[in-house]
Amino acid sequence: MTTLSNGTCSENTSRKHSLRIDAEQVDSRVRDYGVGKRESPRMALKSRVQDEILLLLSNEFLHGYAIWNAVLRDYPDLRLNTLYRWMNDLETRGLVVGTIELGVRGPNRKVYSLTHNGRQRVFLLIRNAFKLVIDVYKKYQLFSALHFSNLSQFSEISFSNSRALIAPFDQFYDFDHNLLQILIDAMRGRRVDFVGRLQDISNIHPRPHILKGTIQNLPVKKDVYGDIWLLGIPKRRTFSTSIEECKRLLRRGGTLYLAIPFLISSNDRAPVFGSFITTAMIHIFPELELIEFHEIESIMKSHFRETGIFELGIPIVWAKK
Numbered sequence: 001m002t003t004l005s006n007g008t009c010s011e012n013t014s015r016k017h018s019l020r021i022d023a024e025q026v027d028s029r030v031r032d033y034g035v036g037k038r039e040s041p042r043m044a045l046k047s048r049v050q051d052e053i054l055l056l057l058s059n060e061f062l063h064g065y066a067i068w069n070a071v072l073r074d075y076p077d078l079r080l081n082t083l084y085r086w087m088n089d090l091e092t093r094g095l096v097v098g099t100i101e102l103g104v105r106g107p108n109r110k111v112y113s114l115t116h117n118g119r120q121r122v123f124l125l126i127r128n129a130f131k132l133v134i135d136v137y138k139k140y141q142l143f144s145a146l147h148f149s150n151l152s153q154f155s156e157i158s159f160s161n162s163r164a165l166i167a168p169f170d171q172f173y174d175f176d177h178n179l180l181q182i183l184i185d186a187m188r189g190r191r192v193d194f195v196g197r198l199q200d201i202s203n204i205h206p207r208p209h210i211l212k213g214t215i216q217n218l219p220v221k222k223d224v225y226g227d228i229w230l231l232g233i234p235k236r237r238t239f240s241t242s243i244e245e246c247k248r249l250l251r252r253g254g255t256l257y258l259a260i261p262f263l264i265s266s267n268d269r270a271p272v273f274g275s276f277i278t279t280a281m282i283h284i285f286p287e288l289e290l291i292e293f294h295e296i297e298s299i300m301k302s303h304f305r306e307t308g309i310f311e312l313g314i315p316i317v318w319a320k321k
Helices: 021-034 041-057 064-072 079-093 115-149 174-186 236-249 272-286 293-303
Strands: 096-101 111-116 164-168 192-195 209-211 227-229 251-260 306-314 314-320
Touching: 041 064, 041 079, 041 096, 041 111, 064 079, 064 293, 079 096, 096 272, 111 209, 115 272, 164 174, 174 192, 227 236, 236 251, 236 293, 293 306, 293 314
Parallel strands: 164 192, 164 227, 192 209, 227 251
Antiparallel strands: 096 111, 251 314, 306 314
């Protein structure tokens, strides 16, 4: 198993940068959710650039030349007069408004800001980008289930013969069903406890013992479980409490496994789509309270004598009591 690094995290997770959605990557998928119809390459380019302009203006008021310089990073062939035509189109559609700013030492210039309709358009872009995130997450879970199918043969996982627990960080979803069935199959012959709500839990065989409560507070004596599996996306507010409860429940020598999709670890050297998803969710939706790897790493090291991480379709963080 790969041991966790000494409290460091990759550049992907440590770098804090301003809100910016890659319209080039998201645009075609966003349109599938009904934001727009399929267009000619020229019109598609115009739509992408205009959406990026709206996102820029959601942070601050900008004049045309500043907008052009920002957009040139991704569209180096875009001409200034073309940009102004597209800005005029945004004004005509009622998405932006331009006001004349008097120059103190230079000429007057036009400064653009979002209208109410423009802010609604930005909200729509972000909402549909989030739908994309959820859709990718669902498909990623199905992909991960294929890797989990060989779970019992995976040399880096050592199942005990004692009682086991499977729980979500927050809640289970219908598309978690396959992962749950694979885990329970791998633990066949042992008592497996289950905490959390899942609509079709009755379709999992053998059916696990269902416990009341949450992973932050379970009505179970201490030092009970040989293995605990936590699935899903942890939240900053409840993560530490969940880990403390798992430590209380584990027998000495028992193992805690955290299966966390889109976790960006210290081993990641280059940006990948998972990095985009994680960064987008952390910075665009701070209310989700998503926790980053260096925080997970620090908390795990403070509670367990040995920790590490390996890949099994999704990153698996492990810790031994």
